[in-house]
Amino acid sequence: QVQLVESGGGLAQAGGSLRLSCAASGHTLNSFVRCWFRQAPGKDREFVAAISWSGAATYYANSVKGRFTISRDDDKNTAYLQMNSLKPEDTAVYFCTAGPSAGNFKWMDQYEYEYWGQGTQVTVSS
8 A cells, every 4th residue: 555655844934945755655656647736724725746757747836836846766765845935825735646657647637646645734934
């Protein structure tokens, strides 16, 4: 059984940085798309960033493009989200997820992703 465990969340000031990690266990996710979603209070879960199984392609929500960077280290079975220039509107619970790579993969569609972590809280103060 695959388990995803996020870490690195916490409190940051606006303009600051945080780095989230998502460690997988139970199965090697080398052939999986790795992705981050987030959910703010009272809002729907939204796509943040995704990285292809090879790492060659990355996708970002417009709201984080240029500030966040997704990466992966398959030797460690871990994905990362480097978050810079944080804004109060980035405050949310961040979820890491993974889905089997396939043709016509819908990167921003949460139903494409098979495995989910429990989430880590990120709070950005102004």
